[in-house]
Amino acid sequence: MDKTSCYHCGDDCGNNPISHNEKNFCCVGCKTVYEIFANNDLSYYYDLQSAAGSTPKEIEGKYNFLESADIVEKLIEFNDNGIQIINLYIPHIHCSSCIWILENLNKLNHGITTSQVDFPKKTVRITFNSEQTSLKDLVLLMSKIGYEPYISLDDYNKKEKKVDRSLTYKLGVAGFAFGNVMFLSFPEYFEVGEFWLEQFKGVFRWLMFAFSLPVVFYAAQDYFVSAYKGLRSKFLNIDIPIALGIAVLFLRSTLDITFDWGTGFFDSLTGLVFFLLLGKFFQQKTYSYLSFERDYKSYFPIAVTRITKDNTEESIQVYDLKSGDRLLIRNGELIPVDAILINGNARIDYSFVTGESEAVDKKSGDKVYAGGRQISSAIEIEVLKSVSQSYLTQLWSNAVFQKDKSGSFQTLTDSIGKRFTIGVLTIAFVSAFIWLIIDPSKTINVFTAVLIIACPCAIALAAPFTLGNMLRIFGRHKFYLRDTQTIEQLAQIDTAIFDKTGTITTAEKGHVYYEGLKLSEEEESLLKNTLRSSNHPLSRKLYDILSEHNIVPLDSYEEHLGEGIMGATKSDKIKIGSATFVGKPQIKNGDNTSVHFSANDQYKGCYIFQNNYRDGVSEIFSNMAQDLELAILSGDNAGEEKTLNKLLPKGTPLHFNQKPEGKLQFIRTLQEQNKKVMMVGDGLNDAGALAQSNVGIAISENVNVFSPACDAILDAKNFTSLYHYIIASRKAIKIIKLSFILSLLYNVIGLYFAVTGQLEPVIAAILMPLSSISIVLFTTIATNILGRKLAKQ
């Protein structure tokens, strides 16, 4: 039989699809969403893109905090006369259907005036009438149709982000001036001394001067600022010769037209600035929906439920939590502060914080730490420390997070800038000196001509275009880099450090095998039926793995917290749980997690859960070991040591039980030995190490969901290609170096004209764009070839 897939979300419907209107659904949730859409004439949603939806999640009580006016006030962008505007981040936005349905929200709730989706950012901006509807209703509606917004502590009191559009303005100004100046300078390229030209050239020239003013004083100001900064810190960056070139171009041209020496170089000047800005524009950040700056705030809830003295529940903002407050943490909620468990069965998943794969059980009176996620029924906790003082959040007070990593790195272009500046100035002075002897009247002419023609436009363009293009190519391979600098850093890496849990192991089903006596049909059925009743994650895992059996009602079922479960029918009794619980002395089995069970008080055997390593881990590590130093840095215990030793190249150092602080320190120690370190991790526990390392790469199963602050985000599916990416980065650097040589050739030709005193404006006007365009072509073609090779691997 063919598998039926859900009409709404496209998931496999399993054995019992829910049929409705001749369509199959995998669950009631999906069916409900379909009904909402169908009843509101919104079924066009399914015509645009089939199976675009997602299953709505249980959200009971989750958004109660939106009832609090104070919190709502901090979230919304605009509030006046009953009109409110909010910008919500919706991770599920992924296709045109999503845009369509979200922009038709007003069909579902008439309080909504307009909604507008920003697809690249995955946000929707909703304007609504606060008298007819509320933010909570809105969020509930969106959750109900499978578009649950993500609201975290990060959104709280977020200052309205100013979009920086200055580069677009500057590019516009430079392009406008460039085009007009080109037209105005055209006549004088061909004819000099012609009657009409003689008469009007003054007007033409001064118009060009006027057009170049905004270019020099507005569009090019970044280069002057950067050159000034470089000089002040005694560092000769590439912007110094550029700024010098622009300044000399402008002054010389102005003098030229004032004293009628010539037409000036306004065409080259505006063209130069335009091309330079184009390069800058090209390497701008392209993944607006990914954030590389996340800290714990993006994970933490904005509000939690506090239990007041008279036992009522109220939402309270996380920052307002004080020691002594009692909180209610529901299933699936995050514990925002260090606290003591008062009531309920805590089963806390710390994988995010510590990297440990198994959830831990806590008894009342135990301490629970911020960042853990409760994964069984609701619990009550008492706050010990405020948010900012909790164990996890303290990591962010480390100086590493305040440091701007990009500031300290010297790019390839800048490193060539120093030699270039010295070289150009030497040539300029020497040739000026020589001309002073031959023909003093031409000295200034030659001196300025050298500075003009040597302006390293092409050099400055090589890196932005190569790296900008590589950034896009990597993006297509689901390797998202923060900026182009990361590619340069990546090319220099000599040490690679990996986290274990979630990085080289998958978060999906671990490999499970059975050790023990063979089971009879009845026993297996009983096992499965007992597991059905338990919500323990291991039970769920095991339940999914075991083959289908008929449902047999149990006569009795008991759950012993932290020990195991017991089920019985008329004839048989089964105990599932820890070794001691089922009546077997504890045995060592390599610290792997195992579930033991006994039937009718006879020990049968155990299921062993193994960490599941990603496919090809062994291969990629042995490839990397060729020219990188490797190490594993795990927050987990040493249980996997043997397996890892087998899997990884011989002699790979393994470090277990690493605290977040310790990971950071480890990287720092390596860097003090002048190593260029790449850290690959996934959880918040790696956040410090990711920030400290030269290149921090976060592995993510789903890039739309969250990863800690890092330099690059890599889709887990492409983990095995990581080494290819490093090699590709190195090749990209080679491309840049080649184009440096190419542009130096142009400079040599230009310098020949300049030094011999023959530099006509028209030569400069041809040479400059020609060199720039050929560099852009060369780098684009070379990187595309590189990209194609990458695609084949």
Add this chain to the structure above:
Amino acid sequence: MSVIYLLLTLSIIVAVVFFAAFIMAIKNGQYDDSYTPSVRMLFEDELVKKTNEETEKDI
């Protein structure tokens, strides 16, 4: 030949008008999201598209 002054003035005015329009477009955020509008324009104008099945009011 003073007509050339007139022509120059006119052409520059036209250029400046378009430039101003461009600046306005940036200011209004037209270049902030260059993808969504390209999808949005393909949607049907009238969104109502009745399904033939009887609608159940049991949400």
